[in-house]
Amino acid sequence: MNTAxxxxxxxxxxxxxxxxxxxxxxxxxxxxxxxxEDVSLTLRKGxxxxxxxxxxxxxxxxxxxxxxxxxxxxxxxxxxxxxVTGPRRDIGMMFQQATLFPWKTAVENIVLPIEIRDGxxxxxxxxxxxxxxxxxxxxxxxxxxxxxxxxxGMAQRASICRMLITEPAVLLLDxxxxxxxxxxxxxxxxxxxxxxxxxxxxxxxxxxxxxxxVILSDEIVVMKPRPxxxxxxxxxxxxxxxxxxxxTTPKFGQIVDHIRGMLDKGEDM
Amino acid sequence: MTEQQTNQPSATEAxxxxxxxxxxxxxxxxxxxxxMTFVFALFIGTWQLVTSFGLVSPIILPxxxxxxxxxxxxxxxxxxxxxxxxxxxxTIKEVIYGFALAIAIGFSFGVLVGExxxxxxxxxxxxxxxxxxxxxxxxPLFVAWLGFGIxxxxxxxxxxxxxxxxxxxxxxxxxxxxxxxxxxxxxGASRMQTLIKMKLPTGLPQIFTGLKIGAVGVMAGAIxxxxxxxxxxxxxxxxxxxxxxxxxxxxxxxxxLSLVGLVLYLLVQWTQRKVVFWHKERVDAGDx
Numbered sequence: 402m403n404t405a406x407x408x409x410x411x412x413x414x415x416x417x418x419x420x421x422x423x424x425x426x427x428x429x430x431x432x433x434x435x436x437x438e439d440v441s442l443t444l445r446k447g448x449x450x451x452x453x454x455x456x457x458x459x460x461x462x463x464x465x466x467x468x469x470x471x472x473x474x475x476x477x478x479x480x481x482x483x484x485v486t487g488p489r490r491d492i493g494m495m496f497q498q499a500t501l502f503p504w505k506t507a508v509e510n511i512v513l514p515i516e517i518r519d520g521x522x523x524x525x526x527x528x529x530x531x532x533x534x535x536x537x538x539x540x541x542x543x544x545x546x547x548x549x550x551x552x553x554g555m556a557q558r559a560s561i562c563r564m565l566i567t568e569p570a571v572l573l574l575d576x577x578x579x580x581x582x583x584x585x586x587x588x589x590x591x592x593x594x595x596x597x598x599x600x601x602x603x604x605x606x607x608x609x610x611x612x613x614x615v616i617l618s619d620e621i622v623v624m625k626p627r628p629x630x631x632x633x634x635x636x637x638x639x640x641x642x643x644x645x646x647x648x649t650t651p652k653f654g655q656i657v658d659h660i661r662g663m664l665d666k667g668e669d670m
Numbered sequence: 671m672t673e674q675q676t677n678q679p680s681a682t683e684a685x686x687x688x689x690x691x692x693x694x695x696x697x698x699x700x701x702x703x704x705x706m707t708f709v710f711a712l713f714i715g716t717w718q719l720v721t722s723f724g725l726v727s728p729i730i731l732p733x734x735x736x737x738x739x740x741x742x743x744x745x746x747x748x749x750x751x752x753x754x755x756x757x758x759x760x761t762i763k764e765v766i767y768g769f770a771l772a773i774a775i776g777f778s779f780g781v782l783v784g785e786x787x788x789x790x791x792x793x794x795x796x797x798x799x800x801x802x803x804x805x806x807x808x809x810p811l812f813v814a815w816l817g818f819g820i821x822x823x824x825x826x827x828x829x830x831x832x833x834x835x836x837x838x839x840x841x842x843x844x845x846x847x848x849x850x851x852x853x854x855x856x857x858g859a860s861r862m863q864t865l866i867k868m869k870l871p872t873g874l875p876q877i878f879t880g881l882k883i884g885a886v887g888v889m890a891g892a893i894x895x896x897x898x899x900x901x902x903x904x905x906x907x908x909x910x911x912x913x914x915x916x917x918x919x920x921x922x923x924x925x926x927l928s929l930v931g932l933v934l935y936l937l938v939q940w941t942q943r944k945v946v947f948w949h950k951e952r953v954d955a956g957d958x
Contacts, residue, residue: 487858489858498849500853502868504948513867547948549948
């Protein structure tokens with residue numbers, strides 16, 4: 402059932418560079434603010450990368466550049482060896498809010514990206530695939546339910562499906578579960594890991610939570626503000642699949658402390 | 671000790687329920703229709719008292735019974751297709767045409783102002799300026815331009831009802847949140863797709879609020895037009911009755927007229943419930 406979807410993501414072999422940013426800078430012309438300075442970053446196929454930093458460190462600017470929503474001032478932005486010059490169907494995105502539209506059923510919301518890009522007929526054909534994705538995230542039986550009747554966690558599961566329906570090469574996650582309560586959030590993070598492993602997805606997560614970053618990521622990009630830049634890229638060598646129990650291990654604690662120390666230093670500057 | 675820790679009452683001691691009285695406001699236990707009937711009876715009762723003690727001259731204020739009798743008379747005339755039905759039909763036509771015109775113009779300007787930077791920058795200030803004018807004052811102009819027929823009344827009715835629809839549509843188009851806009855951008859949606867598939871449906875509740883305010887305004891516009899521009903509509907009947915000091919007739923005509931307004935309003939509300947099925951209104955009966 403899942404293999405059909407997973408195969409489509411085969412593309413590059415595991416570990417090959419998928420998304421490459423080299424020496425990317427962003428200056429907002431209006432107020433001469435340097436939001437990003439000389440950011441270089443490589444996302445490899447099947448890897449999970451998180452970016453963390455205090456507000457104003459440029460992480461949302463970075464995400465917008467990677468999503469093709471705003472152009473960089475300097476530097477190269479390459480996804481699957483093609484420069485990113487605008488929104489692309491091989492970029493999947495997820496936000497803090499599920500942003501499901503209340504006049505569409507769950508399954509209609511999920512095929513919306515197809516409807517926008519290829520029209521209604523293509524969207525209809527994609528219904529079967531949407532159904533498969535609903536099964537993967539554990540929402541079978543909810544396809545014809547309107548979003549008003551879904552809980553926060555269920556709505557975010559549906560928005561995961563909407564992100565996956567176009568088979569994107571990279572998943573950009575903008576604090577996807579931060580609006581949920583902590584219990585649902587932990588559970589959804591584990592779900593996210595499972596889905597990413599099943600789909601061999603290349604994921605990039607913006608988060609405020611150090612724990613969340615450590616439990617999910619292979620690499621954590623720690624950023625500092627004014628100007629926004631990379632302070633360090635921390636490798637997390639905890640085994641996969643990760644479990645919530647790992648949060649109590651000394652190694653987990655060490656990595657969290659290390660990152661927290663770096664973020665505190667950033668505040669003094 | 672262990673007994674206390676497990677929160678079990680000891681065998682010798684009977685379990686005491688924690689009982690306390692919650693105060694319930696009386697009005698919460700009264701069904702809406704009873705409360706409404708009460709207010710209605712209070713109103714009629716006060717009216718009856720004022721007239722039967724002769725506090726107000728009968729020429730100024732008829733008794734409730736006189737009004738009811740006249741309502742029956744007017745009702746018979748309407749049901750048998752008398753001259754009043756002809757008048758009412760003229761007014762209804764003015765209201766329908768006026769409302770249709772207001773929807774068409776109001777929606778178009780609303781999209782222009784709410785969707786385009788040009789509209790917001792260059793057109794909106796003029797709309798706001800015109801909206802602050804007393805629109806009824808334009809009635810003589812419409813009569814001069816369009817004559818004493820129904821056209822001048824349709825124009826005034828549409829003129830009054832257009833602005834709330836413009837405002838409702840423009841506000842509705844701004845209702846979509848940042849996430850929804852960003853989502854549509856990442857999906858590569860065109861401006862037209864964003865408008866039709868996201869902004870308009872998101873703004874439907876506000877658009878319908880504008881339509882409801884417009885529905886009230888269109889009635890006022892049609893009747894004012896008839897007062898000031900003559901013709902053969904219901905407003906003219908009211909004007910004649912008032913000039914003859916036939917106050918029971920004025921009262922009953924106004925009540926029948928308000929039925930027309932109510933039907934129009936309920937029609938809009940019913941359409942809203944069908945179209946915007948996902949949006950639950952907070953005030954169920956009698957909003958606005």
